[in-house]
Amino acid sequence: MIIEQKLVAALRGHKMKITPQRRFIFQALERGMYRHPTAEDIFRDVRQTLPDISLTTVYNTLRELVGMGLLRQVDLGEGMTRFDPNTDLHHHLLCMRCGRLEDIYIRFPCIALPADQTQGFTVTNHQVIFEGICPDCQIQPA
Amino acid sequence: MIIEQKLVAALRGHKMKITPQRRFIFQALERGMYRHPTAEDIFRDVRQTLPDISLTTVYNTLRELVGMGLLRQVDLGEGMTRFDPNTDLHHHLLCMRCGRLEDIYIRFPCIALPADQTQGFTVTNHQVIFEGICPDCQIQPA
DNA sequence: GTGAGTGCAAAATGTTTGCACTGGG
DNA sequence: CCCAGTGCAAACATTTTGCACTCAC
Secondary structure (H helix, E strand, C coil): CHHHHHHHHHHHHCCCCCCHHHHHHHHHHHHCHHHCCEHHHHHHHHHCCCCCCCHHHHHHHHHHHHHCCCCEEEECCCCCEEEECCCCCCEEEEECCCCCEEEECCCCCCCCCCHHHCCCCEEEEEEEEEEEECHHHHHCCC | CHHHHHHHHHHHHCCCCCCHHHHHHHHHHHHCHHHCCEHHHHHHHHHCCCCCCCHHHHHHHHHHHHHCCCCEEEECCCCCEEEECCCCCCEEEEECCCCCEEEECCCCCCCCCCHHHCCCCEEEEEEEEEEEECHHHHHCCC
8 A cells, every 4th residue: 555645645735536436547557567567567456446537647747757757768679668566676588579568676887977978968867778689588489 | 870770771671661651651650759758749740741640540550669769758748649669778858747748878787676676567667757857847937 | 473571540558638526725 | 535546448659460552563
């Protein structure tokens, strides 16, 4: 319930309404936490308990959470956006064949942009995506 | 002409046909080399000299080049894919406000996944995306 | 001459929008 | 009671597909 409580508190802090839809979306995020769900994944999950929820509401809520910095958006060129409720600094390991995505918890202290290389940008964040082939796909014929 | 020649040679190597459409796409890539163009960008560029080219052909050609490893695909969650004709190992610096994308030519020797952290994956590649705000967007009101 | 490549239109996919209705505060 | 939030349908944007035609080899 950690995620749900955190998100509900954040909504309160932003004076936003705590609707059943949002609550169930938070629970789905909690359940799918290490699965990097898409909007569609969340939709399907919430639908099981709230059959009339609309995909629009899911998109709206996810967008708001991203805007508040409570959800990380992960884009991998699969044609859809995945969401990561784990906002701790971590990196990703992507299977190029099946799309499986795992978390990597290593710090790379050397990843920092020297001031003379920022081209005037204010850098706020960085992410590393490791690309490869997962164990399952290595076994299967290409 | 470096890019065009390289790509034409690659096509020959793969016994693929060198059509005018492909040639112009290569030239457009060459011209937009440091601009990380989208398929649409290439389409608009080539259209100026080859008004009847179809977007389908552009997509086909770009997909083939990516498949042959001659073009890098860059995904940033903007709803479209950008292509980077520069296949040298380099990283990216993205403006979160306007989408401007710059190249970063630094090596981060520490970015390597220890064998006990690969979760069985065969890692072939990695990319770093630095996120921030570009100089122009810093000046303008949010 | 032949099949890879092309162009067009249509479809598929993922996401956003307009708008009337509803219910949390 | 009021407006943020919701649901629906339609719109939108990007990319893919089916298929007949064409042209590089």
